[in-house]
Amino acid sequence: MYDRTRLDEWVALRRDLHAHPELGFEEHRTAGIVAERLAEAGYRVRCGLGQTGVVGSMTRGGGSRSILLRADMDALAMTECKGRSHGSTIDGKMHACGHDGHTVMLLAAAEKIAALDFDGTVHLVFQPAEEGRGGAAAMVADGLLDEFPADAAYGLHNMPDLPLGVIAAVEGPQLASSDSWEAAFRGVGSHGAKPHQGRDAVTAAGVFLGQLPGIVAREVDPLQSAVVSACALSAGDFAALNVIPAEVRVGGTARAYSAAMRDHLEEAIGRQAQGVASSWGIEADYRFIRRIPPVVNDPGPVAVARRAVVKALGGEALQTVFPPSTAGDDFAEFSARVPGAYVWLGMGPSVETGVHHSPRYDFNDACMSAGIEYWCAVVAEELGAK
Numbered sequence: 001m002y003d004r005t006r007l008d009e010w011v012a013l014r015r016d017l018h019a020h021p022e023l024g025f026e027e028h029r030t031a032g033i034v035a036e037r038l039a040e041a042g043y044r045v046r047c048g049l050g051q052t053g054v055v056g057s058m059t060r061g062g063g064s065r066s067i068l069l070r071a072d073m074d075a076l077a078m079t080e081c082k083g084r085s086h087g088s089t090i091d092g093k094m095h096a097c098g099h100d101g102h103t104v105m106l107l108a109a110a111e112k113i114a115a116l117d118f119d120g121t122v123h124l125v126f127q128p129a130e131e132g133r134g135g136a137a138a139m140v141a142d143g144l145l146d147e148f149p150a151d152a153a154y155g156l157h158n159m160p161d162l163p164l165g166v167i168a169a170v171e172g173p174q175l176a177s178s179d180s181w182e183a184a185f186r187g188v189g190s191h192g193a194k195p196h197q198g199r200d201a202v203t204a205a206g207v208f209l210g211q212l213p214g215i216v217a218r219e220v221d222p223l224q225s226a227v228v229s230a231c232a233l234s235a236g237d238f239a240a241l242n243v244i245p246a247e248v249r250v251g252g253t254a255r256a257y258s259a260a261m262r263d264h265l266e267e268a269i270g271r272q273a274q275g276v277a278s279s280w281g282i283e284a285d286y287r288f289i290r291r292i293p294p295v296v297n298d299p300g301p302v303a304v305a306r307r308a309v310v311k312a313l314g315g316e317a318l319q320t321v322f323p324p325s326t327a328g329d330d331f332a333e334f335s336a337r338v339p340g341a342y343v344w345l346g347m348g349p350s351v352e353t354g355v356h357h358s359p360r361y362d363f364n365d366a367c368m369s370a371g372i373e374y375w376c377a378v379v380a381e382e383l384g385a386k
């Protein structure tokens with residue numbers, strides 16, 4: 001098990017990061033601490049990749065294999081519940097997803113990995129802006145995988161309600177794609193009492209909204225999963241309830257677990273919008289905005305991850321079945337380019353930790369040693385450390 005005194009220091013750092021949360025692309029303090037610790041541990045450190053991203057890289061021996069381990073650093077724009085000794089010191093910013101814990105576990109592992117006798121290259125990637133702001137894509141666009149080429153990518157996320165210290169390593173889809181769509185219905189505005197003098201975009205948009213759930217209900221294989229939700233709607237003015245507006249805007253999200261399903265949702269939502277518009281004699285402008293792909297685990301790295309769990313934590317710590325999440329994680333930007341394994345680290349009952357993105361959530365420090373040992377074991381399994 002991990003050294004108790006060192007662990008206390010890492011827990012103190014985790015609580016310090018928790019008290020000083022930074023939003024996506026603003027992680028200057030956090031990135032500074034990360035860069036300093038990596039340099040102290042002997043890593044070649046690259047800062048400023050994807051704005052505030054940091055990479056620590058280390059090569060040992062003559063082996064050509066290289067692997068990427070990812071942690072995320074950003075907090076969320078929300079206010080933490082009061083009363084916690086290490087609670088956020090900034091109103092409107094909070095580590096409500098445990099990225100403070102992810103950052104510290106990989107930093108602690110960095111120190112231990114540096115003392116291992118491995119053969120190959122380890123890239124420790126501390127990414128900014130995981131929470132919907134495109135941090136991973138920014139790092140890739142800045143040349144992450146050219147400067148630090150990798151044969152496999154590993155990610156980890158804490159999970160309330162998975163037993164404490166258990167790691168779920170599962171093949172296939174783990175998190176959904178997360179895309180946005182918008183449809184603007186353009187009719188001809190008119191007097192509310194004389195609809196025949198215009199072309200009613202409001203009624204057309206209502207029909208569209210009524211049809212929308214039919215995409216998942218009737219076009220998606222019942223044994224597969226997808227989500228299409230309308231989440232925003234704007235039209236007209238409550239100060240003018242006798243005016244039919246010319247335009248209605250509708251927007252929402254679409255989630256899928258495969259590239260094919262993603263393509264299908266893009267086409268189907270647009271088809272419904274255009275079809276309804278044409279049947280009502282109006283126009284529709286449709287946009288599907290691709291944000292992040294699904295996280296789909298590759299069998300190769302998953303097998304490595306499973307061996308790492310068993311070696312580091314024992315067979316009882318490994319869970320091989322766990323349901324995918326309809327949330328997204330832009331770790332997908334890495335695992336879409338390099339075979340990847342994204343695992344879930346159990347934090348114990350959510351009645352104690354809170355659920356992700358809730359004001360009372362907190363990373364459970366009791367799972368930290370398991371995460372650290374897991375990371376070290378992945379390097380040992382991948383690069384033959386003794």
Ligand SMILES: [Zn+2]
Nearest residue numbers: 097131356357
């Ligand atoms: Zn989150």
Ligand SMILES: [Zn+2]
Nearest residue numbers: 097098099157
């Ligand atoms: Zn998260």
